[in-house]
Amino acid sequence: MLRGFKTEIYPTLEQADKINRTIGTCRFIYNLYLAKNKEQYEKDQTFITANDFSKLVNHEISVQEEYKWMKEVSSKAVKQAMVNGEKAFKKFFKGLAKYPCFKKKKDQDVKAYFPKNNKTDWTVERHRIKVPTLGWIRLKEKGYVPINAKVRSGTVSQKAGRYFVSVLIEIQGSYEQVELGDGIGIDVGVKDFVIASDGQVFGNINKTSAIKRTEKRLKRAQRALSRKYEQRKRGETSATYRGSNIHKGVLRVQTLQMRLATMRSAYRSYVVSMLVKTKPAFITLEKLNIKGMVRNRQIARAVSNQGFYDFKLKLLSACRKYGIEVREVDVFYPSSKMCSGCGHKKVKLSLSERTFTCENCGSSLDRDLNASLNLKQATEYTVLL
Structure with a gap:
């Protein structure tokens, strides 16, 4: 059984310098490989392998x-x-992804891969880990990574001035077998993040004061950084040597962006843990057309901030651990327009109608709760897990 662990590390100044140079070189090589392949393909329609x-x-x-x-x-x-x-490139040729883009330094999405060269590489202790070519590095979360497990591979990344290590560990044994109860259906949305058929409702974290306060700080930091760039464009000289104030502003913006992403990701993990905690026999969710939803500029930002795809991945991982079946209904399944009591389908249902009232049996209940009940009772679905 393979399981991934990611945690923050505290490298020394020499180790941090080596990590930065390795990541920078990997980014340069990746961009150079893309540029050379583009030239080669335009020249004679051939492809350069790795x-x-x-x-x-x-x-x-x-x-x-x-x-x-x-x-x-x-x-x-x-x-x-x-x-x-x-x-x-291979994913692009197969139609599974878009054309590869160049990696930007500010995006910080390049990771340094360190393979296992010796038997002692990637040795894990309670408070430190031995990374190939870097040596022992202190861990922030002591005891989080299993000590006696076998590490298959690992990467080191950098984000907003902080360093992280990701390891893939081979764990002996099987997933936990538990006694499961009744299944549930979950409806995700923007007004409330998740509404379950068993009555659990998880609100939208983006409406909380903590998120709004951090977003306000981010907006101010971005405006301040933009002013510094405008001064440089006008030819004005910086008050600091080599424009270090701009570097500080970039780091400030990256830190706030990372804080927002971490808060949202932690909330999604919390919702998944609360859903799986009830040990349902199955969980049914609806397939969403996210590309179509973000085309609506009125709700595009709200939909993107919810992170529905990340929530789905976290749910699949948690359900796999306990043997819970995950079902997914089609994107055109009328979960909101159909009555969960008698099955009567409404012809029209506007988004502003938050209470579903059946025209056939007269039942009235919350729109999202009605959708989650319909998802639980769905008979046509695809088993994801």
Whole structure:
């Protein structure tokens, strides 16, 4: 059984410098691989594989005086960046993803892959972990990563001035078997995040004061950073050497963005744990057309902030642990327009009608609760897990 763990680490100044240089080199190699493939395809309609590009880098590019810094970091981490680029192109050719984009430094979405070179690499202790080529690094959460487990692979990433390690661990044993009860249906939305058929209602965290206060701070930090960039465009000189105030502003914005993302992700994890805690036999949810929903500029931001896809992944992971079946009904299933009591379907139901009143049996209940009950009673569905 494989399980992933991600936690924050406290590297030394030398280790942090090496991590930054490795991540920067991987990002440069990835972008260079994309650019070379674009040139090659426009030239003779051919594609450069990761192995061929690795030979090109080793024999032609890295030997140049201006690119000798490529050899100062882990060669296997650099090779993994090329493999990631090849995977991105293959997904594009198969129609599974869009055309690969260049990695930007400000996005901080590049991770450094460190393979296991020796038997002692990726050794985990209660308060530290041994990363290949970096050595022992202190962990923030002591005892979070299992000590006696076997680490298969790991990556190191950087976000808003903080460093994280992600490891894939092989754990002996099987998932927990528990006695399951009745199934439930869940309806997700913007007014309330999740409404379950058993009566549980989880509100929208984006309407809370904590989120609104952090968003207000982020808005101010972004305006302040924008003013600094406008001063540079006008040719005004900065009060600090090499514009360090801009770097501080960027870090301030990144920190607030990360805080918002962490708060929302933690809330989604909490909702999933509360749903799985009841040990239902199955959980039925509705397939959402997120691309169509975000086209509506009135609700696009609210839908994006909810993180429905991340919630679905967390739910699948938790249900797999306890053996709970996850069902998904079609996107056109009329869960909101159908009466959960008699099955009568309404012809029209506007979004402003928050109470569902059946024209056939006269029953009246909350619109979202009615949808969750219909999802629980659905007979046509796809089993995801």
